[in-house]
Amino acid sequence: MGGANDGWVMAGSALRGSPPFSLRMATAVVSAGVSNTTFVDPQQLLATSVANSLQPRFERPQLDEACPVCGDKVSGYHYGLLTCESCKGFFKRTVQNKKLYQCSADQNCTVDKSCRKRCPSCRYKKCIDQGMKVEAVREDRMRGGRNKFGSYYKKDRAQRMQRLQVRPGVGAPIPSQTPSAFFPPPQIDQHLVANSVTDVRTVLPQTTMQYFDQHKLKAEYDSLLQSPTLSSTSTHSPQHVVIPRAGYVPNCDTVPIHSEIQRIDSLAALLGSSIEDPSLRSQAAQYLYPQAVKHEAFDYHRYHDPQLFVQQHPEYGVFAQPTTYASMLPVAPLSSSTSSALRTVLVAGGSSGSNRSSPLLPVCPLPTEKIIDTAFYGKQNILGMMVEKMSGEELRIQQMLEILGRSNVHIIDPFKCTMLAAEQNLNHLVSWAKEITYFKDQLEMDDQMHLLYTSWAFIHLIDFTNAAILGLLPNTIKLAANLEVPSGLIALLGSGIYLTKWQTLVAQLSQIGFDKYDFAAFRFLALFNEEGQRSAKDRTVIEVVRATLYANWGEYRRDPQRLQYLYNTFQSLKILASTCHQHLYERYRAGEVDPSASLLSEMLGRDPSHTRTHPTYIQSTIIA
């Protein structure tokens, strides 16, 4: 697809759960005065809602709309979005049965009423992109009742009323391309276009940084505690059933510009995702669960005109291709020698893919008020502690490469050299993680492993990035008399084609004043990552660590623009790492990775369908 450049694949959900945007959206409605853009006052919205509810002719204008997924007729709000009945059913089946699809084309198939059956992968992706919420599918399958989205649906309705009344041609159907989720259509991912330091400064909205304001976060959270609750849900996501798709002919329709926009939008639609189970409120939850902060409805397009954005940033297309970081990871069941496709769909969590009535499914306890206050107003400074844990780290890569250069002159294969370095760094990474209290003491082994599996490549790149910024990274490692390996090749796990990209990011970070706090933030945020969290049993610990890190980081980096810029670059690095990871995975599958690199092989070779059966090496390393 057109969004690819040098294999540089955009990960939309690199931003999944990414706080700046979610909270920006959330607070946008709550505090209408934050921006000087044409905001709708929430009180006014509610008033309008009530008023409109008394006016039959405006009661349900949204039912005239086209489903934002397929364009069919909307039948109501379903899982957070006004959709048609078929997309509702499709989404429900997908989530309930934990299906995972694979697109046999470029993940940009057209999804409309006539061809929505062709590619469930793209259809599901579009559902998510447009704002359907996995959490709204009930884990316990309880029928009837109301969920806690009710108030959001109401606000969204009110907002629509307002728009319709303001807009000429009241009552006209809104084109299907207009994202209609009450969950904010995603914030355009500015870091994608921020190839230079200068442009990013011009495009970043101040409000984006509100996530880092812990007090706002607290306020958001408090408000949520008072909101109605869902009957019973969890944060499960479809991920476990293999859906082979044979004989699919990719849609070859011309992709209009708005589809690019939709993919941009998809980034933020993925944000925020947990709904607390009220039944758990009485339990003594130990941790804050910041993702309980929900998006609030607001008119995203008043902030960002996508068409305008693309006009201003044509280079966006270079990056645009939303997929999740996780989806970009080598997800194939590596133990299967028959599997050759990189994006092989997998079965995880056992073979009981459709057995979702298990009472053992993870639930997320709510924090107590005390815990919330402690987390937000207490003296916790995880970042500060973590910076201390990082002392000496800055020299390590340099030392490692020096040793590598000295002691492995017999290695004349740059890739082997790279793998050796990766293996060494992985060993160090595991040891490092083991020293982290939050990691070691508060996470079960399974969860520790999930985090490592999903973060090692990124942390590896972060380490090299930091060394490069500090000027501690030699340009090359000399392997033989006339054979030198660029250090960047090792950083990128052998994907030398991204050297320029990486160097650009290094230069950006260097220019913005990347320091040891940022390094710690990068490293720890990478470790306590959303993808690993998704597979984890105890998601709250991971979530609270991440939230606290963000808050600490924000406290440290008081300049919102600089912080946003750092965060954006963090995301760019993450995407780069996942791309390299994927490339390496391909080589691993091709048998290029020496199995004697045991830890690396385990990282690359884990079978996601057996994540609960611990491979030996990493487990023993963690235990040791």
Next chain:
DNA sequence: ATAGCCTTGAGA
């Protein structure tokens, strides 16, 4: 597997 229609039930 899909999609249209039916049933359910908490909240307004």
Next chain:
DNA sequence: TCTCAAGGCTAT
């Protein structure tokens, strides 16, 4: 009592 967004059922 009504609403409407959940899940269920079933013909295709």
